[in-house]
Each structure stands twice: as structure tokens, then as C-alpha cells.
Amino acid sequence: MTYNLFTTDHLQPSRVSDALASCLHIEPNSVDVAQVDADQDNRHWDALALCDYSDTFGDVSLTLDIFVQDSVSEQPTESEFASRFAVAAQTVVLYPAEEQLPSAYWLVTPTGLVTRARLLASDDERPEYSIDAVEAAVPQLPGIRVMQLPEIVREQHVPTPTTSEFIHAAEFLGKAQEIPSTPALIDEPESHLYHSRAYLAEWERMVRRMESDWQPTGNYPVVLYWEALLARDRVEQLPEALPRPVADLLRKSVGQLDEAFKKCTAPDDTWAAGAGVPGSLADLSERGWWWRRKPLILPWDKN
Template identity: 85%
Template sequence: MTYNLFTTDRLQPLRVSDALASCLCVEPNSVDVADVDADQDIRNWDALALCAYSDVLGDVSLTLDIFVQDAVSQQPPESEFASRFAVAAQTVVLYPAEEHLPSAYWLVTPTGLVTRARLLASDDERPEYSIDAVEAAVPQLPGIRVMQLPEIVREQHVPTPTTSEFVHATELLRKAQEIPANPALADESESHLYHSRAYLAEWERMVRRMESDWHPTGKYPVELYCEALLARDRIEQLPEELSRPVADLLRQSVGQLDEAFKKCTAPDDTRAAEAEVPGSPADLGGRGWWWHRKPLTLPWDKN
């Protein structure tokens, strides 16, 4: 088992060793901790747990690469291990999140707080790390801004059954098309059909989150909400570029989602979304009706 951690404190090797022994329920003398730049020939490669550490620059001070032998019975998942280590070493710990984003991390504190964090690395030969934002206030890091991380929300899976039905129906049309093939049914990258599916899915993901009262956190970034409204704008422009059967299918699909959207929103005289987005046009008069409604509870107002 391997674990990869950052700590905000520059821990001494003995402190790391004792914390690892506590986390893994092994004797301290069965843990080997060494600087990655030290002489590797003198290490105890038969130790039950091996840890190579490096000093780093910025908001984090140490990176730990930990390998645990199969003989160790206590090998918790990385989330639990990080929490144990934060308590044992009395430091803030960051570990990689499951999303395929280099900046996506989880952060845990010695008092048990767990939150998402955005960790950025500079392009210098020796990178400098910055904790750019967290989703909950961390007492040990008072200067870090608190916000929901849009890139994390984008990565979260949301079922889109209406879009799936649209894709299935258009595929049946494609299979039934006459020879020569109708170019309006081409499903190549950047084709009109491709864009119709992408915009419909983006609109549906936001509507489904709204229907679920913004599951799982009750929050939703306003920039993603506005991106969905812009996707709805583009859907409105697509039918004239599509063949009649596909345009009809698209109107039917988006109509279902529009009805769901209306049920979860109210008329908006305050232009709530616009007010939250710097640089938005002051006049929404020419935009679609969906810009003139707002969620019954604004999810970006929640702390």
C-alpha cells in the first residue's frame, strides 16, 4: 500500500516516524524515514513502513511518499490514513482527490475537519506550492479564501436520462438514414449533432442538480449555473442547423428539461445570476426567458 501526503508543517523525521507507527499500529523501530536526497544505502529496506520525504516551498512544507509492506495488518484507505496522520503528527495534511485534476486535493486537520482544497504548483524548476482555495474555513490557514471549487463540481457524475434518450433516438435515425448519408445526421466531433448532445447534457446536469436541491452539498457555483444558461442559449440556436427529425427530438428533450427548470425556479426581477458574475452585460432584455428566472434558494449564497 502507498500513501502520498503533503503537510503544512516541516516535521522532523522522528515526529514522522512516531506518527506513522501510531497510524499503522507498528513499533517505531519498524518504520524507516529518510530524506529523498540522503544516502539511500543506509536505509532499512526491510522495515514494515518506508517513508521518503522532501522539503517543499510554499503553503505546504513537506511531501511524504509512504510504502507499507503487506505484512502490516492495519492499512486503511488513504482518506482514513491521512486523518490518522493529521491527529498523530498534529499537522494539516493534504492528499490527492479522486478526480483526474492535478490541483484537486482533500485537506484534513488535527481536529477532524475534512474539506476540499485546490493546490497549485508553480512552473519553477523547484515548484512552489500554494493552497489557492478551500471549501471550508481552516483555522490553521486563516488567509486562504473559502469557496466552492467549480472544477470539482464539473467532475462529479450526474445522470442525464433525457440526454441519453435523445442520443438513442438520434442513433436510430442515423441507422435508418438513406444512402447517401444525410450530412445533417453526422455525429462527428464539432458537428451540429455533436453540439446538440453536449449542450443538452450541460443543461440537464444543472437541472438535475437543481431538482435534487443541489445534492450532495446544497451548493452550486454561480459560474456553472450561468454556463448552463449559456448552453440553453445555444440549444435555442441549433434547430435551424439540424435536420427536421433531429430538431424535433431536440425540442422535445429540452422542453422536458425546461418544465423541470420552471418548477424549481421563480421569476427573477433582481437578476441574481447576473449580479454574481463580473463583466456580465447589464441588460438581459434580449436573452431567453431562462435568464429571467432564479432558483428558489440561491445555492451560491450558502456558506
């Protein structure tokens, strides 16, 4: 098992060794800790746990690359290991999140706080790291801004069954030759069918999150909410560019999502002004009815 951690404190090797032994329930003399650039000749390569560490610059002080032998009975998950290490070493720990984003990390404190963090690295030969933002206030890092991280929400998978049904039905019509062959129905970038799928899916992802009371965190950045409303605007315009049978399918699909959206919202034509929506969008008088409804549970008021 391997683990990759950052720590905000500069820990001495003995402290790292003791913490690893505690996390894995092994003896301290079964742990080998060494700086990655140091002489490797005296390493205890048969140790139950091997740790290479490097000094780093910025808001994190050490990076730890840890390998645990299969013979060690304790093989915690990365999240559990990070939590144990934070307590054992009494330091804030960051470890990579599951999303395919270089900046996406989880942060754990010695007191058990777990939150998302945005960790940025400079382009220098030896990069400088900065914890740009966190989703919950971290007492040990009082200067770090607290905000929702929209890039994390964008990466999280949300099923879109209505969009899938629309695409399958449109493809069936084409294969059955019930409508003439047309470039508009080729699901390739920049085609009308491609845009229909993309904008309908964006609208559906937001609606599905709303139906679940904004799971998994209860948070949803307002910027993503109004991006979904913009996608709904574009869906409204697309039927004019599609063959009649496919346009009818699109209207039916978006109608189903609209009904779900209405159940989770209430009429309100002033919400945008106080929610940080850009000025050109905050004037709702000329916009679609979906702009003049507000979620029953405001997910951007969590912090």
C-alpha cells in the same frame, strides 16, 4: 498500500515515524523514515512502513511518499489515513483528490475539518507550492481565500439519461434512413449533432444537480449556473440547423428538462445583478425565460 501526502508543517523524522506508527497500529521501530535525497544505505527496507520525505517550498513544507507492507493488518483508505495522520502529527494534511486535475486536493486538519483545496505548483525546477483556495475556512491557514472551486464541480460525474436518449433516438433515425444522410447528423466535433449533445448535456447536468438539492456538497458556483443557462440559449438555436425529425427530438428532450428546471426555480428577474453574473448577461430583459428564474435553494450562498 501507498499514500502520498503534503503537510503544512515541517515535521521532524521522529514525529513522522511516531505518527505513522499510530495511524497503522504498529511499533515505531517498524517504521523507516528517510529524506529522499539522503544516503539510502542504512535504510530498513524490511520495515512494515517505509516513508520517503522531501522538503518543499511555499504553503506546504513536506511531501511524504509512504509504502505500507501487505502484512500490516491496518490498511486504511487514503482519506482515512490522511485524517489519522493529521491528528497524530497535529498538522494540516493535503492529499490528491480523485479528479484528474493536478490542482485538485483534499485538505484535512487535526480537528477533523475536511474540505477541498486548490494546490498550485510553480514551473521552477524545485516548485513552490501555494494553496490558492479552499472551500471551507481553515483556522490554521487564515490567509487562504475561501471559495467554491468550479473546476472540481465540472469534473464530477452526473448522469444525463435524457441526453443519452436523444442521441440514441437520433442515431436510430439515421440508421433507419428515415431522414437523408447529412453532415449535421454525424456526431463528430463541430457538427450540429455534436453541439446538440454537448449543450443539452450541460443543461441536463445542472438540472439534475438542482433536482438533488445540489448534491454532493450542496454548493454550486454561480459561474457554472450561468454557463448552463448559456448552454440552454444555444440549444434554443440548434433546431433550425437540424433535420425536422431530429429537431423535434431535441425540442422534446429539452422540454422535459425545462419542466424539471421550472419545478426547482421561481420567477425572479433580478437575481443576476446580485450574484456576480457578468454585466452583459445580468440584463435579463432580452434573454430567454430560463434566465428570469432563480433556484429555490441558492447553492452559491453556502460560504
